[in-house]
Amino acid sequence: MKAVLPGTQVRHYHGIDLSQPALELAATNLAGLPFEVDLDHRDFVEAMMRRPEHADGAWCSLSIHHLSTQDKLGLMKAIRGNTGSGGIFLLYEPTRRAGEDRAAWLDRFVRTNKPLWTVLTPPEWDQIWHHVATCDFPETAAVWCELGREAGFREARQVFVDPTDFFQLFRFEA
Numbered sequence: 762m763k764a765v766l767p768g769t770q771v772r773h774y775h776g777i778d779l780s781q782p783a784l785e786l787a788a789t790n791l792a793g794l795p796f797e798v799d800l801d802h803r804d805f806v807e808a809m810m811r812r813p814e815h816a817d818g819a820w821c822s823l824s825i826h827h828l829s830t831q832d833k834l835g836l837m838k839a840i841r842g843n844t845g846s847g848g849i850f851l852l853y854e855p856t857r858r859a860g861e862d863r864a865a866w867l868d869r870f871v872r873t874n875k876p877l878w879t880v881l882t883p884p885e886w887d888q889i890w891h892h893v894a895t896c897d898f899p900e901t902a903a904v905w906c907e908l909g910r911e912a913g914f915r916e917a918r919q920v921f922v923d924p925t926d927f928f929q930l931f932r933f934e935a
Contacts, residue, residue: 771794771796772796772797773796773797773798773799774791774794774796774797774798774799775799775800775801775816776791776798776799776800776801777800777801777803777804777805777808777809778800778801778802778805779802779803779804779805781802784800784801784802787800788800805821805824806824806825806828806832806836809836809839809840809843810835810836810839812839812843814843815843815844815845816843816844816848817844817845817847817848817849818844818848818849818850818851819840819843819844819848819849819850819851820850820851820852820853821840821850821851821852821853821854822852822853822854823853823854823855823928824854825852825854826854826855826897826898826899826900827896827897827898828898829898830898830900830904830908833900833908834908834911834912837850837908837909837911837912837914837933838912838913840912841912841913841914841933841935842913844935845935846935847934847935848934848935849932849933849934849935850909850914850932850933850935851930851931851932851933852905852909852930852931852933853921853928853929853930853931854899854900854905854928854929854931855870855897855899855927855928856899856900856901856902856905856927856928856929857899857900857901858901858926859901859902859903860901861901863898863899866899867893867894867897869927870893870897870927871890873925873926873927874925874927877925902919902929902931905917905919905929905931906918906919906931909931909933912933913935914933914934914935915934915935916932916933916934917931917932917933917934918931918932919931920932
């Protein structure tokens with residue numbers, strides 16, 4: 762993360778998640794750090810669409826690929842409106858390759874991840890696959906960046922690709 766947020770000092774962290782276990786893990790990981798921590802058990806999209814407070818930065822991972830392209834844009838506009846001048850938005854999401862449609866991406870999902878996720882039982886894999894096949898709508902890197910620019914971020918760029926070439930991290934600057 763040093764390359765993504767060089768020299769950043771945190772004063773306040775506000776985490777939002779629908780998963781209570783994720784929030785409990787976050788509380789453990791953030792305990793004792795020298796900044797204020799608030800953790801909310803609620804929907805990130807709803808919270809950001811209605812957030813009245815300014816944020817210097819926002820981080821979202823593995824969730825907004827569930828939205829339609831227009832809803833992604835709407836959320837990114839809301840985040841841009843909350844970040845003010847100089848704010849940043851970091852986005853870590855599954856990403857389609859250039860020219861890859863959703864069907865090819867789903868095929869790649871199985872080929873890439875099923876062999877790697879060996880700790881899952883067959884029923885657990887089936888549950889994940891059902892979720893992915895019915896709820897995941899990733900964009901290409903070019904579309905993620907274009908959505909960021911259309912939302913009002915002056916700079917949009919990819920800063921990381923995971924070793925499987927399946928997940929990517931984007932940085933949007935206000």
